[in-house]
Amino acid sequence: MAAAEAPVAHRAMDGRRFLLSGPLDFSAPFTSVVELTIAGREHEFTAGSVGLADELAQALGVTDFDEQLNYQGGALLTARVTSYDAQVQLDEDRLVAAWRGRRYCFVTQLYGASTADLLAVLRTLRIAEHGDGLAVRPDASAGSRIAAPATVIKQVPGLGLLDLAPLTAERARQLPSWRGLRTRAGELFRDTLSDGKPYFVLAAADTWVTVLPLADTVVDRVPDLVDRLRVQSVE
The missing domain is CATH 3.40.1000 (Protein Transport Mog1p; Chain A)
Known part of the structure; x- marks a missing residue:
């Protein structure tokens, strides 16, 4: 399916809406x-x-x-x-x-x-x-x-599995102490799971996004794909 430029809206169970846009494929369902x-x-x-x-x-x-x-x-x-x-x-x-x-x-x-x-x-x-x-x-x-706060989970081909939540003060305190990579979507941090596999955290203006690479993800391309992503949360 062709990548979508128009914002795609997903409503979390607490009523908050997450808006995703950019030249990526957002056609998969969400939970x-x-x-x-x-x-x-x-x-x-x-x-x-x-x-x-x-x-x-x-x-x-x-x-x-x-x-x-x-x-x-x-x-x-x-x-x-x-x-x-x-x-x-x-x-x-x-x-x-x-x-x-x-x-x-x-x-x-x-x-x-x-x-x-x-x-x-x-x-x-x-x-x-x-x-x-x-x-x-x-x-x-x-x-x-x-x-x-409720979370939204969404698979984006090539990028991985996104877990979206509002960027609260509590979550902001959990960000790594080192400086992340600046992207147009926000600050991107890379870390490692207990099994040694990499994952990413994107601190957007008002949204915390955990990015878990999947089988079709080229890990070194994640920063470039995140740079194309726009994410916003609306109460």
């Missing part, structure tokens, strides 16, 4: 992950295009959903999965849930929970489907809040 604290417990939600529900459910061991309900303008599907955790030597009972809208969906899982428990969690959230993604708005009065 977003958010961590929520609901009634004192941590819950992770993963959103993406509508087909992601089946893909993630299968990865979690679901062969078919058991129950379907109409919920907040979409379909809420649930399935129960039991797996053995060798580390703690116990069976784990999980309720896997997927909410499907017209274009987007999200998936989450609860341990040792019933459908009633799931609905109690979801009642603290307002689900909103937009043309550029899915967002949830927690109700603070019901004991629900966003634990950390």
Whole structure:
């Protein structure tokens, strides 16, 4: 597919929008992950295009959903999965849930929970489907809040896997002590994972971007490709 110059917008699950532009291929789908604290417990939600529900459910061991309900303008599907955790030597009972809208969906899982428990969690959230993604708005009065800013994960051919998040003061303090490479997209840092493989961090004006090279990435070309990238976050 031809590279896109017009901005491509992806909405994170907390409502923030990330705008990507430049002569790169942004045609691949994206996902977003958010961590929520609901009634004192941590819950992770993963959103993406509508087909992601089946893909993630299968990865979690679901062969078919058991129950379907109409919920907040979409379909809420649930399935129960039991797996053995060798580390703690116990069976784990999980309720896997997927909410499907017209274009987007999200998936989450609860341990040792019933459908009633799931609905109690979801009642603290307002689900909103937009043309550029899915967002949830927690109700603070019901004991629900966003634990950390949501991220957007996006694969860009040739460049790698991008993990985008707002550049908060906390993240800025995590930047390497050495000076990075100046690009038109921002300051680019190169570092090494624990397995010895390289990765990059781009500190744009308002966005933190982790770049993980993939099989089609020529690592030495990453700075040149990043220089073509424009990224912006909008609340």
